[in-house]
Amino acid sequence: MAPTRRGRATYHHGDLPAALVRATLEIIDEVGVRGFSVAEAARRTCVSPGAPYRHFADRDALLAAAALEVSRRLRAIYLETVAEVGSAQERLATVAGSFVRAAARYRGGLDILFAPGLRAAHPELQESSREFVALLLPSAFEVIAPGEGAEAAVALLDALNALARGYVAQLLEGKFGDPEEVAEDVATRATRAARVLVAGYGLPSGPADG
Amino acid sequence: MAPTRRGRATYHHGDLPAALVRATLEIIDEVGVRGFSVAEAARRTCVSPGAPYRHFADRDALLAAAALEVSRRLRAIYLETVAEVGSAQERLATVAGSFVRAAARYRGGLDILFAPGLRAAHPELQESSREFVALLLPSAFEVIAPGEGAEAAVALLDALNALARGYVAQLLEGKFGDPEEVAEDVATRATRAARVLVAGYGLPSGPADG
DNA sequence: CATTCAATGTATGAGCCTCTCACATCAATC
DNA sequence: GATTGATGTGAGAGGCTCATACATTGAATG
Numbered sequence: 001m002a003p004t005r006r007g008r009a010t011y012h013h014g015d016l017p018a019a020l021v022r023a024t025l026e027i028i029d030e031v032g033v034r035g036f037s038v039a040e041a042a043r044r045t046c047v048s049p050g051a052p053y054r055h056f057a058d059r060d061a062l063l064a065a066a067a068l069e070v071s072r073r074l075r076a077i078y079l080e081t082v083a084e085v086g087s088a089q090e091r092l093a094t095v096a097g098s099f100v101r102a103a104a105r106y107r108g109g110l111d112i113l114f115a116p117g118l119r120a121a122h123p124e125l126q127e128s129s130r131e132f133v134a135l136l137l138p139s140a141f142e143v144i145a146p147g148e149g150a151e152a153a154v155a156l157l158d159a160l161n162a163l164a165r166g167y168v169a170q171l172l173e174g175k176f177g178d179p180e181e182v183a184e185d186v187a188t189r190a191t192r193a194a195r196v197l198v199a200g201y202g203l204p205s206g207p208a209d210g
Numbered sequence: 211m212a213p214t215r216r217g218r219a220t221y222h223h224g225d226l227p228a229a230l231v232r233a234t235l236e237i238i239d240e241v242g243v244r245g246f247s248v249a250e251a252a253r254r255t256c257v258s259p260g261a262p263y264r265h266f267a268d269r270d271a272l273l274a275a276a277a278l279e280v281s282r283r284l285r286a287i288y289l290e291t292v293a294e295v296g297s298a299q300e301r302l303a304t305v306a307g308s309f310v311r312a313a314a315r316y317r318g319g320l321d322i323l324f325a326p327g328l329r330a331a332h333p334e335l336q337e338s339s340r341e342f343v344a345l346l347l348p349s350a351f352e353v354i355a356p357g358e359g360a361e362a363a364v365a366l367l368d369a370l371n372a373l374a375r376g377y378v379a380q381l382l383e384g385k386f387g388d389p390e391e392v393a394e395d396v397a398t399r400a401t402r403a404a405r406v407l408v409a410g411y412g413l414p415s416g417p418a419d420g
Numbered sequence: 421c422a423t424t425c426a427a428t429g430t431a432t433g434a435g436c437c438t439c440t441c442a443c444a445t446c447a448a449t450c
Numbered sequence: 451g452a453t454t455g456a457t458g459t460g461a462g463a464g465g466c467t468c469a470t471a472c473a474t475t476g477a478a479t480g
Contacts, residue, residue, distance in 0.1 A: 011473085012427085012429070050468080155399060155403075173326055193368075196406065197407065221444085222445080247436080
C-alpha cells in the first residue's frame with residue numbers, strides 16, 4: 001500500500017510499520033528468530049537503522065507485532081478449516097490437528113508466537129490467543145458432561161491448548177524428523193490425542209473431581 | 211571443585227566449564243534468557259570475556275550445556291518424586307503435575323530447556339529428554355490396552371509430553387497469573403488432564419485407530 | 421499560496437556483545 | 451629442567467540496540 005514503487009523514491013515511506021512487520025516475518029522465515037535483527041529489517045525496507053524505533057519501542061515490540069500478525073493469520077486458517085466440521089466433538093479435536101499443520105507451514109512464525117519472553121511481556125499476544133480460544137468455547141460447552149459448569153469447559157480448552165502447543169513444539173524442534181515431512185502424521189496423532197481428551201471430559205463424573 | 215578459593219588466585223581456573231554453566235543458570239534465573247550474555251557469565255566467573263570460548267563454541271553452546279544441566283536436575287526430581295507412586299496409571303499422570311511444579315521452581319531453567327532454537331540445533335538436548343521419557347516406557351506398556359504394540363505406548367508418552375509442556379508454557383508465560391502462586395493449581399489440572407489421556411489410551415479400541 | 425507544525429526518516433554515536441587471534445601462563449611429561 | 455599442549459588474557463573487528471539532534475515532508479491554517 002506504499003504510495004510509491006518498491007525501493008522507495010520519497011522521503012516518507014507510506015506505511016513503514018506494516019512493511020517492517022512483513023520484513024520481520026520474512027527474515028524469521030529465512031534465518032529464524034535468532035538471526036533476526038531490527039537493523040536487518042530496516043535494511044530490507046530500505047530505511048535507516050533508526051527508523052523502526054519511531055514506530056516500535058524496541059526490538060521485542062517489533063517481534064510482538066509480527067507475532068500478532070501471525071496469530072491473525074492462524075485465526076483465518078482456523079475459520080476456514082473448521083467451519084464445516086459438524087459435531088462439536090470433532091470440531092474441538094480437529095483444531096489440534098490443523099494447528100499442527102499450520103505450524104509446519106508457518107514454521108518461523110510460530111516460534112515467535114510462542115516465544116516465552118515475548119508472551120510474558122506483551123499481554124496483547126496472550127489476549128489474541130484468548131480470543132481465539134473463545135471461539136471454541138461454545139463447542140466446549142456442548143461437549144462437557146451435562147451439569148458441569150463453565151470451569152469444566154474452560155479446563156477442557158486449556159488442556160486442548162496445552163496438548164496442541166506441546167505437539168507443535170515437538171514438531172518444530174524436529175523431534176519426529178523433518179517438520180515438513182512428518183507434519184501430517186503428527187497432526188493426526190495430535191487429533192487422536194485431542195479426541196481422547198474431549199471424550200474424557202465428556203464423561204459424567206469424569207475429571208471434574210480429583 | 212576449583213582447587214582455589216572463590217575469586218581465584220591462580221591463572222588457571224580449575225573447572226571453568228562447570229563454573230560457567232553455574233553462572234549461566236544464575237543469570238537466567240535473575241534476568242531471563244534475554245538478559246543473559248556470555249560476557250556477563252565470564253564476569254561472574256572472574257575470567258576474561260574470551261575465556262568461555264575455549265570451552266564452548268558459541269553462546270548457544272553454553273546455553274545448551276546449561277539446559278542439559280537443567281534436564282539432569284529434572285530427572286533427579288522425577289526419580290525422587292515418582293518412585294513411590296504405586297500404580298502405573300497414577301505414575302504417568304503424576305509426572306505431568308510434578309513437571310509443572312518443577313517448572314515453577316526452575317522458571318528460567320525451563321525456558322532454555324525448551325527454547326525452540328536450542329533444541330533444534332543441539333540434538334543432545336532432545337536426546338536427554340528422550341532418555342527421560344524412556345524411564346516411563348515400562349509404565350506406559352502396563353497402561354495401554356492389551357494387544358496394542360509399542361507404538362501405542364510411545365504415542366501415549368508423546369501425548370503426555372505434549373500436554374505437560376503445553377501446561378508449563380502457559381504457566382511460565384503467566385497466563386494463569388503469577389506462576390509461583392498458581393503453580394499448585396495448574397499442576398493438579400495438568401495431572402487431571404493427564405489422567406484422562408492415560409485412561410483413554412487404556413481403552414481396548416481406543417485411539418489406536420482413527 | 422506561504423507558513424507552520426507534527427510526524428516521519430536520517431545521521432551519528434555511545435555502549436554492549438560475540439567471537440577471533442596473537443600472546444602469556446601453567447601442568448604434566450620426558 | 452625443557453618442552454608442549456591446554457587454558458586464560460588482551461586487544462580489537464564488526465555488528466547490534468537504542469538515544470539524540472537534525473532534515474524532510476504532507477497537511478492544516480491563514
